[in-house]
Amino acid sequence: MHVLFLCKGNVCRSAMAERLAVAIAAEHGLTGLTAESAGTRALVGFPIEPVAAEVLRGLGADPSGFAARRLRPETVDRADLVLAMTEQLRDEVVQLVPGSGRRTFTLLEARRTVWLTKARTVDDLHAHRDRVAIHDESISDPVGLGAGAFERVGEQIAEALLVLIPALCEAGGPGPVDA
Structure with a gap:
């Protein structure tokens, strides 16, 4: 399964999610996961924020x-x-690439869907989306807010991925995807 993480600058949240997903997959022996990240307003070429x-x-x-x-x-x-x-970024992806809506979620939306429904494929996530939807399933940008905000965001991303990655990867992959 190839996972794309998305935020605005691609030096904090999505970069953290990419690297945490790879670490979690390795820790669980899930060799089929690959991950990358990008930003809608990326600071192209910049390293992860210190x-x-x-x-x-x-x-x-x-x-x-x-x-x-x-x-x-x-x-x-x-x-x-x-x-x-964020929900706004999720919606931007769907507008940018028509047909991607079935496989595009916020991280917290996907985590909650797996947690509540035992979804094990991308199709399962999509099928249960409306049943478990709530508003404001966003991870806030910690830039400019100090180390404590970065720690909270890192923990929030890690917690979501610890639920999501093993559930979707242990099931044998993403399942059929309509592009």
Whole structure:
């Protein structure tokens, strides 16, 4: 399963999610997961924000070698699952790449859907979306808010991924996806 994480600048939330997803998959022996991240207004080529990198190391993930990337339609096309940090960003992806709505969620929306419905495929996530939907399933941008905000965001992302990644990857992959 190839997962795309999305935020605005791609130096904090989505970068943290990418690296945490890879670390969680490795910890659980889930070899079929690949991940990347991008930003709608990416600081192209920039490394992970230094405080975010410190939080990542504390959570057991490796921030080294990261370079921010800008979101492109082909990035969405190659993803089995797209996980945005906010509802607004999720909706931007769906507008940018028509037909991607069935596999595009906020990270918290996908986590809650797996938790409540035992969804095990991307199709399951989509099928249960309306049944468990709530408003404001966003992860706030911690930039400019201090180390404590970065720690809370890192923990929020890690907690969501600890539920989501094993559930979807242990089931054998993303399931059929309509592009």
